[in-house]
Amino acid sequence: MNILDLGLCVKIEKKAMNSSSSSWVDSLDLNASSTKFLQLETPVSHPNTSNSLIVFGRKLSVKEESGALMEELNRANAENKKLTEMLKAMCESYNALQSQLVDLMNKNTEKELSPTKKRKSETSNNNNGNIIGNSESSSTDEEESCKKPREEIIKAKISRAYVRTELSDTSLVVKDGYQWRKYGQKVTRDNPCPRAYFKCSFAPSCPVKKKVQRSVDDQSVLVATYEGEHNHLPPSQIEATSGSSRLGSVPVGSTPVKSSGPTITLDLTNSIKSSDEARNSKPKLDSPEATQYLVEHMASSLTKDPNFTAALAAAISGRMFSTNSN
């Protein structure tokens, strides 16, 4: 995945949160309009320009026409400059965000390695939140695994997601596109808030488990810990593959979706439609459809990448978490 893309989108999203008028569409609209300006270079006259040429019932002189074009060009330059500045700001913001994320991950790793005694299974190799299988305990002792079938080593992968919820919301439910069955709840020593235990109930053979607990630092943040990897597609994608329903707006993997803070809804229906349309009929660049097309095309190319959605959500939730804990 293009790492710069993530930075840009995070910035745009952040901007949308801060400004009441800004939005995904607004931000991308600038690009669309800049494309519009590019069209001036083509031999075909711009609709607006041609309208202004005949509006006074006479042909404008070459001087006047070039003056208008120069003015247009200056505006394009100014816009270009503005966009360059925005891009620069986005890159800076991305770098800051990334360093904060790394900081946070380091802090979490330190916490996990702290004296708090954990079971063997949980202290296996931790690499940036992802744990690679612990072959020592999973494959060496067959007798032991027969004795303890339950201890079937899931340690293939552990990931973590932070989800902001209302404090009043005590359900401990993190909607991530999969189907979960709660099988237990426990109050742990280091956190007064109960921890809920979930198993993936969509496929009986799916080994994935999920633990959800409120953060000690910020109780409005749910910490969801996923153990193992799904051996099936998310229910939403299975539905989509069967053709019975829309391709849902539910992201893949451990990406948190339920959030009372900034909500990211990825409607892939439009993106698919637009990429199909892209092959058959391309809207004219200067029409409102063109703007819409550009926006959809950009959004679709980003949202098609499941890594993007996961990384974006992780980055945002990580930032929210660090902001609240400061």
Add this chain to the structure above:
DNA sequence: CGAGTTTGACCAGCGC
């Protein structure tokens, strides 16, 4: 009535 949730009991790992 079936599926999902709640909750107390039980089990296993770990440190002392």
Add this chain to the structure above:
DNA sequence: GCGCTGGTCAAACTCG
């Protein structure tokens, strides 16, 4: 061996 702790089970309960 004992106590503490986290994880899981399963009967009881709830809900649509």
